[in-house]
Amino acid sequence: MRNLENVTIHQFRGLRDLELKDLGRINLLVGINNSGKTSVLEALSVYCHPLDIKVWLSTARQREQDIGVYRTPLLDAIRWLFTHNSASTVEPDKAIILISSTGLFSVKKLIASYEEMEQISLSEERSIKNISNEEEIENNNEQEIENEDTPRVRKGINLKIEVFADDGYQLSLLGEPSDLITDFLLWEDERFYRLSGKREPSLKTSVVTPSSHRSEVGQFRLLSEATFQNFKSDVVKLLQQMDNNISDIEILLPPESMGSRFNIYIQHKKLGLAPVSTFGDGIRRLLHIALKLASVKGGILLIDELESTIHTEALQNSFQWLVKWCTEMDVQLFATTHSLEAVDALLEVTESDSDLVLYRLEPKEGKTKVVRHDGHRLRRLREELGQEVRW
Numbered sequence: 001m002r003n004l005e006n007v008t009i010h011q012f013r014g015l016r017d018l019e020l021k022d023l024g025r026i027n028l029l030v031g032i033n034n035s036g037k038t039s040v041l042e043a044l045s046v047y048c049h050p051l052d053i054k055v056w057l058s059t060a061r062q063r064e065q066d067i068g069v070y071r072t073p074l075l076d077a078i079r080w081l082f083t084h085n086s087a088s089t090v091e092p093d094k095a096i097i098l099i100s101s102t103g104l105f106s107v108k109k110l111i112a113s114y115e116e117m118e119q120i121s122l123s124e125e126r127s128i129k130n131i132s133n134e135e136e137i138e139n140n141n142e143q144e145i146e147n148e149d150t151p152r153v154r155k156g157i158n159l160k161i162e163v164f165a166d167d168g169y170q171l172s173l174l175g176e177p178s179d180l181i182t183d184f185l186l187w188e189d190e191r192f193y194r195l196s197g198k199r200e201p202s203l204k205t206s207v208v209t210p211s212s213h214r215s216e217v218g219q220f221r222l223l224s225e226a227t228f229q230n231f232k233s234d235v236v237k238l239l240q241q242m243d244n245n246i247s248d249i250e251i252l253l254p255p256e257s258m259g260s261r262f263n264i265y266i267q268h269k270k271l272g273l274a275p276v277s278t279f280g281d282g283i284r285r286l287l288h289i290a291l292k293l294a295s296v297k298g299g300i301l302l303i304d305e306l307e308s309t310i311h312t313e314a315l316q317n318s319f320q321w322l323v324k325w326c327t328e329m330d331v332q333l334f335a336t337t338h339s340l341e342a343v344d345a346l347l348e349v350t351e352s353d354s355d356l357v358l359y360r361l362e363p364k365e366g367k368t369k370v371v372r373h374d375g376h377r378l379r380r381l382r383e384e385l386g387q388e389v390r391w
Helices: 037-050 053-065 072-077 133-138 219-228 232-239 280-293 312-328 340-349 375-384
Strands: 006-012 013-019 025-029 096-102 105-127 144-165 182-188 203-210 246-252 261-267 271-276 300-303 332-336 356-364 368-375
Touching: 006 037, 013 037, 025 037, 025 340, 037 053, 037 096, 037 105, 037 203, 037 300, 037 332, 053 072, 072 182, 203 280, 219 246, 219 261, 219 280, 232 246, 232 280, 232 312, 280 300, 280 312, 280 332, 312 332, 312 340, 332 356, 340 356, 340 375, 356 375, 368 375
Parallel strands: 013 368, 025 332, 025 356, 203 300, 300 332
Antiparallel strands: 006 013, 006 096, 096 105, 105 144, 144 182, 246 261, 261 271, 356 368
């Protein structure tokens, strides 16, 4: 049995009653634009860390992180994770998130809701107070600056998260308080990085977005983890699928550097030691995927746009490496793709038909329909009939 055998996303963003049945080791999500593929990855991310508020916040901001500009206030971004204006079987006419699953993962159901709040607060503002005419003359019309507390209304939300686990907890929205029912008070002027949530129950999960490989945040830690797991040599082998002149990868501080900033360097037979930032997106993305995979042994890897930046000729060898190590490390992969070449490459490198499953998302009025193809059926559709399977 896998960590996630079946997942139903009853309500999340624009998704309604989306069922992913009989999940495999490699799970591909396809469909037209705006069919909800990325939303599925986001739903899985919060479901696997239901009480970790930082995961909720990063998931809410994830789409804007990719463009590097935050135009949507964070509280509004959180609100848009929720399903709005639809009847709910839990609390009618209330914006909620509802996800359930079967499998080894201890969480069986997640219910989240929020209430908007307002609070009168005192903010310190600088005001100008006129002094007496006599003092004005003496001080050449200078004005005295004083601080005063000015009342204002600040807005926030009360985010309520309820988790149903398989270890005997029987919880209800109307029942007694429990460790698995948590409220987070979020205010518009709050420093969210100071918030802390519970990390349990949780399932190791890592997210790869189309542009996350361009950020150095966390890369040192990930590379260090891979090195301690004796996984670095295999990471190098993956990079060699793109450039066979690569022989090693290290964290170094150049001796000629004026500062104390370390960087990731690639040992290249022609270029010598070169910063990873000087290589193309394909190399950097494969490195990022490999390091993320090493960090979630026994867990879940979520990749948005699996084929992004990887040249078509390198897809088969890269995916062969990925499938091998997902199996070796007992990692369940969920990935979106728009590429028929990516589907065919995965068919070529997946030995067991039960390991590869494709789900085509079709938004319908009131719910999101899912068409499931296991590896055997997918192989027949593509290799024998040459059918389009993405939409």
